[in-house]
Amino acid sequence: MDTVMAAVNFLTGYMVPFILVISLLVFVHEMGHYLVGRWCGIRSTAFSVGFGPELIGFTDKRGTRWKISAVPLGGYVKFFGDEDVSSKPDSDGLSGLTLEERSHTLAGAKLWKRAATVAAGPIANFILAILIFTVLFTIYGRMISDPVVSEVRPDSAAQTAGILPGDRLIAIDGEKVQTFEDVRRYVSIRPGTQINVTVERDGRDLSLPMVPTRTETTDQFGNKIELGIIGITTDQTRGNFRHVSYTPVEALVEGVRETGHVITGTFNYIGNLVTGRMNADQLGGPVRVAQASGQVATLGVGALIQLAAVLSISIGLLNLMPVPILDGGHLVFYAIEAVRGRPVGSGAQEVAFRIGLAMIFSLMVFATWNDISSLIG
Numbered sequence: 425m426d427t428v429m430a431a432v433n434f435l436t437g438y439m440v441p442f443i444l445v446i447s448l449l450v451f452v453h454e455m456g457h458y459l460v461g462r463w464c465g466i467r468s469t470a471f472s473v474g475f476g477p478e479l480i481g482f483t484d485k486r487g488t489r490w491k492i493s494a495v496p497l498g499g500y501v502k503f504f505g506d507e508d509v510s511s512k513p514d515s516d517g518l519s520g521l522t523l524e525e526r527s528h529t530l531a532g533a534k535l536w537k538r539a540a541t542v543a544a545g546p547i548a549n550f551i552l553a554i555l556i557f558t559v560l561f562t563i564y565g566r567m568i569s570d571p572v573v574s575e576v577r578p579d580s581a582a583q584t585a586g587i588l589p590g591d592r593l594i595a596i597d598g599e600k601v602q603t604f605e606d607v608r609r610y611v612s613i614r615p616g617t618q619i620n621v622t623v624e625r626d627g628r629d630l631s632l633p634m635v636p637t638r639t640e641t642t643d644q645f646g647n648k649i650e651l652g653i654i655g656i657t658t659d660q661t662r663g664n665f666r667h668v669s670y671t672p673v674e675a676l677v678e679g680v681r682e683t684g685h686v687i688t689g690t691f692n693y694i695g696n697l698v699t700g701r702m703n704a705d706q707l708g709g710p711v712r713v714a715q716a717s718g719q720v721a722t723l724g725v726g727a728l729i730q731l732a733a734v735l736s737i738s739i740g741l742l743n744l745m746p747v748p749i750l751d752g753g754h755l756v757f758y759a760i761e762a763v764r765g766r767p768v769g770s771g772a773q774e775v776a777f778r779i780g781l782a783m784i785f786s787l788m789v790f791a792t793w794n795d796i797s798s799l800i801g
Contacts, residue, residue, distance in 0.1 A: 441720075441728060443496045445728065449732065450474075450498060451499070452552045453499070453546070453549050454471060454545065455548060456547060456548025457541055457542070457545045457548075458471055458488075459544070460540050461530070464533060465527065465528055465533070467486070468486075468501050468502065468503050469502050470489045470501070471488055471489070471490050471491070471499075471501050472490075472492070472509075473492050473493065473496070474493035474496045475493055475495040475498055477493060478492070478494075479492050479493060503529065503541075505517060505521070505529025505531050505532065506529075506530060506531075511530060511542075512773065512777055513529075513530070513770065518531055518532065531767075535761060535762060538754075538758055539758045542751050542755055543755060546739075546740035546741070546744050546751055549739050552733070552736045553679075553686070553734070553740075554676070554680055556679075556729055556730070556733035556736070557682045557730075557733055558672070558676045558679035559675075560675075560730060561679060561682075562670060562671075562672050564726060565669040566667070566668055567667055568666060569658055569664060569666070570592070570663050570664050571602070571604045571663075572590070572591070572592045572658055572662040572664075573588070573589050573591045573593070573656045573657075573658060573662065574661065574662040575656065575657045576588065576656055580637070580653070580655020581635055581654040581655055582655045582656045585621070585632040585634035586630075587621070587632060587634075587656060589662075591623040592624040593623050594622050594623065594624050594629065596622070597619055597620055598620075604658050604663055609685060611652050611654055612636075612652050612653070615636050615639070615650070615651065616636070616652070618633055618635050619634060619635070620632070621633075621634060634654055637654070638650060638652060638701065639652070639653050683733075686733075686734055687741065690738065690741055747783055747784065748777050749777050749781050749784060750780065753780055757776075
């Protein structure tokens with residue numbers, strides 16, 4: 425009985441939030457491809473949320489098969505003239521089409537139409553994230569505090585550099601900081617990297633170089649995370665904690681900024697993995713995303729929606745990677761075509777797609793291994 429209840433709790437607590445969030449993000453991504461492709465006159469034959477066998481679906485009057493498939497780890501729009509769901513052109517099929525029919529295929533459309541259709545998926549993910557952040561900022565606002573130091577921890581990077589309680593941080597590496605959260609965000613993704621912190625003390629500006637320490641900590645759910653810290657805190661007296669409300673226009677501006685912060689943070693995170701400033705076991709896959717979805721869902725709908733915004737940005741960036749089979753790989757092919765004046769040969773594309781598939785599969789295996797390792801301790 426306990427085993428059955430545990431299975432039910434896992435499904436309702438983890439898998440349901442995960443499937444709902446991922447399905448929404450995939451739908452928006454693929455809808456970006458579909459709508460821009462349709463606007464460009466490119467016919468689509470299938471729109472699927474999920475991979476594998478079809479669970480349920482229908483065919484509209486335009487001949488597009490809309491369906492939900494068994495494996496909720498992605499989706500696709502298959503355009504007229506595509507050989508498979510990766511949008512690889514069907515060379516044999518295209519050769520038998522008339523010029524009019526070919527113009528309605530992805531491969532036969534003008535270069536700018538193909539590029540716009542492919543780029544629309546990731547762009548849709550970014551737009552969704554901005555809209556989610558905008559709604560959250562409009563409804564909830566947010567808590568902020570001034571970047572004024574209340575305590576400097578012993579033997580920390582901040583103490584070594586000479587930061588004192590009462591110092592106000594005004595810039596890091598020349599970039600202005602307005603809240604203590606700005607400081608935390610900037611420092612956390614730069615472990616082991618020298619930064620220059622400008623503080624205001626007794627009416628004077630001081631530039632203090634320091635190197636954030638790579639530290640392993642745990643979040644409120646007990647998950648281990650690595651980040652950079654310099655060893656300062658603030659409190660109500662120094663930091664003046666307060667709630668800030670936003671008008672819809674102000675919330676939109678903050679939504680764009682927040683999306684930009686997530687994008688730059690992601691690039692810095694990848695750079696840290698490549699350079700070894702963070703351990704590669706921090707890279708998670710679908711199991712960890714499912715776990716995070718379930719954990720965040722316990723905090724309420726707002727927190728889950730915020731996670732969806734962050735994941736939407738991640739999906740957009742992942743698809744823009746210059747890897748054949750992903751949107752970014754297609755855009756690279758189109759850039760080469762624009763320079764050469766003719767498309768990349770079908771043979772070269774075939775080899776590239778196989779390499780890209782192997783790269784994505786290897787990344788998924790590695791990420792899933794990290795997920796399992798983190799679960800079993």
